[in-house]
Amino acid sequence: MKDFSKDPVVLGIVGAGIMGRGIAQVAAAAGMEVLLFDTNSAMVQTAWDFVGSMFARAAEKGRMTSADANAASKRVHPAAALVEFSRCDLVIEAIIEKLEVKQPLFRELEAIVPDHCILATNTSSLSVTEIAAGCRRPERVAGCHFFNPVPLMKLVEVIGGERTDSRIVAALETWVKRTGHTPVPVVDSPGFLVNHVGRGLVTEGLRILFENITETHVVDRIMRDCAGFRMGPFELMDLTGLDVTFPVSEQVYNQFFHEPRLKPTPMQRRRYLAGLLGRKSGRGFYAYDGDDRIEPPEPAVPPVAKGAKFWVSRAQPILGKKLKLLLRETGMPLDNGKKPGRTSIALVTPLGLDATTATLDEKLPPARTLAVDMLLETGKRITLMPTPATGIDVINSAWAALGKGGRTVSVIRDSGGFVGQRMVATIINTACDVAQQGIAAPANIDVGAKLGLGYPKGPLELGDAVGPAVVLEILEGLQRVYADPRYRPSPWLSRRARLGMSLLEMEHSM
Numbered sequence: 354m355k356d357f358s359k360d361p362v363v364l365g366i367v368g369a370g371i372m373g374r375g376i377a378q379v380a381a382a383a384g385m386e387v388l389l390f391d392t393n394s395a396m397v398q399t400a401w402d403f404v405g406s407m408f409a410r411a412a413e414k415g416r417m418t419s420a421d422a423n424a425a426s427k428r429v430h431p432a433a434a435l436v437e438f439s440r441c442d443l444v445i446e447a448i449i450e451k452l453e454v455k456q457p458l459f460r461e462l463e464a465i466v467p468d469h470c471i472l473a474t475n476t477s478s479l480s481v482t483e484i485a486a487g488c489r490r491p492e493r494v495a496g497c498h499f500f501n502p503v504p505l506m507k508l509v510e511v512i513g514g515e516r517t518d519s520r521i522v523a524a525l526e527t528w529v530k531r532t533g534h535t536p537v538p539v540v541d542s543p544g545f546l547v548n549h550v551g552r553g554l555v556t557e558g559l560r561i562l563f564e565n566i567t568e569t570h571v572v573d574r575i576m577r578d579c580a581g582f583r584m585g586p587f588e589l590m591d592l593t594g595l596d597v598t599f600p601v602s603e604q605v606y607n608q609f610f611h612e613p614r615l616k617p618t619p620m621q622r623r624r625y626l627a628g629l630l631g632r633k634s635g636r637g638f639y640a641y642d643g644d645d646r647i648e649p650p651e652p653a654v655p656p657v658a659k660g661a662k663f664w665v666s667r668a669q670p671i672l673g674k675k676l677k678l679l680l681r682e683t684g685m686p687l688d689n690g691k692k693p694g695r696t697s698i699a700l701v702t703p704l705g706l707d708a709t710t711a712t713l714d715e716k717l718p719p720a721r722t723l724a725v726d727m728l729l730e731t732g733k734r735i736t737l738m739p740t741p742a743t744g745i746d747v748i749n750s751a752w753a754a755l756g757k758g759g760r761t762v763s764v765i766r767d768s769g770g771f772v773g774q775r776m777v778a779t780i781i782n783t784a785c786d787v788a789q790q791g792i793a794a795p796a797n798i799d800v801g802a803k804l805g806l807g808y809p810k811g812p813l814e815l816g817d818a819v820g821p822a823v824v825l826e827i828l829e830g831l832q833r834v835y836a837d838p839r840y841r842p843s844p845w846l847s848r849r850a851r852l853g854m855s856l857l858e859m860e861h862s863m
Contacts, residue, residue: 375503543608558586591631705830769834
């Protein structure tokens, strides 16, 4: 086997589409010779022209010298037939996501390439083990999953199948580093790492919409302003395209034998069938004017009722204190009694519970009680949640009071865990289960989420920031409200929460 860190490498790529040409570009830029093949010879020419234009543009912008750009272009060669791969050290397949097409291709490649050649698939959703099953030597077959656009997305999942030699995985990791990308070793499992971890954001956002808790833009704004995410779930799905997101969601759910944590919603399928794919179709969860998303305006802030006074629950002391401080800063009068006065508005700050359950637990008057999410960032936006019995004048007074000082208030319908809490807890819990199953090492889970999904923090890092015990309490509250196994805490989370450990901490070797 070649030393991919320094030896000359001849790379063969099967498939001249957007992924194949991207892999060709980064490999050639790293000094490797690239042979590019596609059954559609016109696509090979188009890809070759494209890669050359990318190098020319890099030279124009000063990212490469003209000499380096010219040399890199000359390292990419169109291949007229697969037989030309007989001198390859590594072949990466980047063709259609159909097992019945990939398996015969790998058998054909085995008869052509030299014995030391590694065969890799860029599949994003199919089992590496199953692709390799038809091969004479499945031990040299692995996954090497790049993300689109390849030159910009620096993460590569390196996947070992059930029979892949560990030396093959190590060699691929070395090769990926040589291209300037970051390899993350992953066990062969549905969705691998990124598409599995990403279900937490997408499926829970859809669940909130399915329950009619609030609108898509409100969920996205809460995730941006309160949880610090660059994009909310619906912005992300519109950008990626529902024609990509829905099949992946369905495949991962089915391949995990209907694991409740990964369950999609019927709404997602309906929108996919209706062609509401997102930006590419001009309409998705948002409407678009060209490439510009049409953003609904924030609703007008109502006036505070005259003489309104606010009582804050002590059931969650830290969150209650935070809310009291916020109300004092806005100049709102407080009721400091043990129970709310006859005309006071009661504010509760539950974790994982809905406003109704929290209200009844504390024996508060439902018509004058609302829940406020004080767990996440409240500097830009704060979430307010009435019970079904809360009076409109009470809602408006709390809305106006919390909106003082420039904050935007999002008023949602009653929901276990508001929006931010249940979204964040689900994202963290999904990642914890990936760690529990040993699909990837905890640190690599976070690397994958940050590089592959653009998360501000890795989900396990986020769990440590929120506090594992707090996340556990949210999930247990959600289970109480919904009685749904999708919210059952991962053993990885519950054990570490109870032991006071970090979610990134591994057990000591036995």
